[in-house]
Structures are given as structure tokens and as C-alpha cells.
Amino acid sequence: AQSVAQPEDQVNVAEGNPLTVKCTYSVSGNPYLFWYVQYPNRGLQFLLKYITGDNLVKGSYGFEAEFNKSQTSFHLKKPSALVSDSALYFCAVRDMSYNTDKLIFGTGTRLQVFP
Amino acid sequence: GAGVSQSPSNKVTEKGKDVELRCDPISGHTALYWYRQRLGQGLEFLIYFQGNSAPDKSGLPSDRFSAERTGESVSTLTIQRTQQEDSAVYLCASSLAGARTYEQYFGPGTRLTVT
Numbered sequence: 469a470q471s472v473a474q475p476e477d478q479v480n481v482a483e484g485n486p487l488t489v490k491c492t493y494s495v496s497g498n499p500y501l502f503w504y505v506q507y508p509n510r511g512l513q514f515l516l517k518y519i520t521g522d523n524l525v526k527g528s529y530g531f532e533a534e535f536n537k538s539q540t541s542f543h544l545k546k547p548s549a550l551v552s553d554s555a556l557y558f559c560a561v562r563d564m565s566y567n568t569d570k571l572i573f574g575t576g577t578r579l580q581v582f583p
Numbered sequence: 584g585a586g587v588s589q590s591p592s593n594k595v596t597e598k599g600k601d602v603e604l605r606c607d608p609i610s611g612h613t614a615l616y617w618y619r620q621r622l623g624q625g626l627e628f629l630i631y632f633q634g635n636s637a638p639d640k641s642g643l644p645s646d647r648f649s650a651e652r653t654g655e656s657v658s659t660l661t662i663q664r665t666q667q668e669d670s671a672v673y674l675c676a677s678s679l680a681g682a683r684t685y686e687q688y689f690g691p692g693t694r695l696t697v698t
Contacts, residue, residue: 502686511587511674511689512626558625568639569614569680571687573625 470495470563472542474574481549482582489544489577491559500562501542502571503533507555515557518542529553549581585609587690589675595696596665604660604693608677613655616676616687619644626674632658633680665697 471494481487493499500519504512516527523535533544544557556578560571588607596602608615617629628642632652643649647666652658662669672694676687 504689511691512676514686514688517686567637568631568641569633569678570616570628570631570639570642571618571626572628573618575625 470561470565470572472501472559472561472572472574474557474559474577476577477575478578478580480580480582483551484548487546487549487553487579487581489557489559489579491542491544491574493540493542493559493561495561499535499542500564501533501535502560502562503527503531503542503544504558504560505529505555506558506576512558515544549579551581551583554579554581587675587677587688589673589690589693591693592691593694593696595698598667598697599664601661601663602665602695604662604673604695606658606660606675606677606690608656608658608675609688612677612679612688614678614680614685614687615652615658616678617650617658617660618674618676620672620674620692622671629660629673662695665695667697670695670697 473492502517503515506512516525518525518535526532531546556576558576559574590605613634615632618626620626630650631639647663650660672692674692676689678687679685
């Protein structure tokens, strides 16, 4: 079965510092991995995805993620955090097994960026 | 262009009542998904529609939950005889279909409160 894990409920970082939000995955076959962000009282916004190709994926708002097959990880990163990055971040893996197509989400990590 | 829209944005209902939630996907998106997000938790897959294929209903938590989709447009999620544990944000998403590379675009959600 496909699954993702986000080991940290919350990550705190000072503005201007680099940030990392961790995600590990367990899949059979090739992984299709996604990061979404959720601002308060808003729906989920797509940030970036890994399908194939370069292990470093660049996305919206200056975020990037590094796919590491040996460590089965897909950590979200940003070189310099902004207060406005404070939100709830979800890692997800796509399950396209027989007769279905769905995202399986991690439990989310709350990012708090302090001024 | 317009994104995924959902209505109502908020719904408060008494235990035992039926509720109907609506989703308008992005025009041209043939795939439509419903997810549920309980307070402080990740997203749970409920149901997936793709064109005229039989939907994947494997995520529906009980027979009180049902969903329909008219062609490749509007979808409604119906919860009969609501219970307090049904309180959650219900999110709809749509996607182009046919390729693993396509991301899902989410609506703002309907916050359901069962009293």
C-alpha cells in the first residue's frame, strides 16, 4: 500500500533562515509525489511535484523539494523563509492502482516562521 | 480562469438531518475527487469520478455517504442522517485525466458542523 509520513507536527524557523519540512514515502513501483500548502480557512494549493527526472524539483513561491530514492524521502525546502510561509504543509503520494486515482496525504506539518 | 468552487462554504446541521454539498470542477477537468479533513488531521480520500467510468467509492466511510456526478460537471456529496463524527471540512478537487503528471486542484471546501 502507498503511504507517506510527515514526522514533524510543527516546524519553527526564524525569518531569513532556511527551512526543511520532512516527508518519507512507501510505495510499490515508481512514486508520484506532491507537496501542497494550506493557508487558514483556505483550500489546498499545489506547490510542486516529482514524477520523474531531476531529483531537485522547483515549485511555487521559491520552494523546492529533493527526491531521494535511497532514503525514500521527499523533503520540502526553501533557502530563506518568510513570515508569510507560515501555513500547514501536506506531502502526498498518488495512488493510481487499478480503477482508482487518489492522493494519499500525510498528516501535515505546521510551519511557523517567526519575525 | 475559474477554479474549483464549492457550496455552501459553511453548513451547520442538526444530528440526524441530511445534507448535500456541491462541487463545480474546473471546466474541462474530467476527473473529480472528494476528500474529508477532520480537525487537526490530514485528508482522507472519499470518492473518485472519471468520465463515464464507474466511480471509486472505496473511501466512503459508511452507507450514509453517497455522491453523484452529472456528466463531467457538477458533483454532489450527500450525507444522510448526519452524526457528530461527520463534522469536518469536505474538499473537492478536479484534474485533467489520463496522465500521471497532472496535479489535482482543490476547492476552498465546505465546513460541516453537526450539532
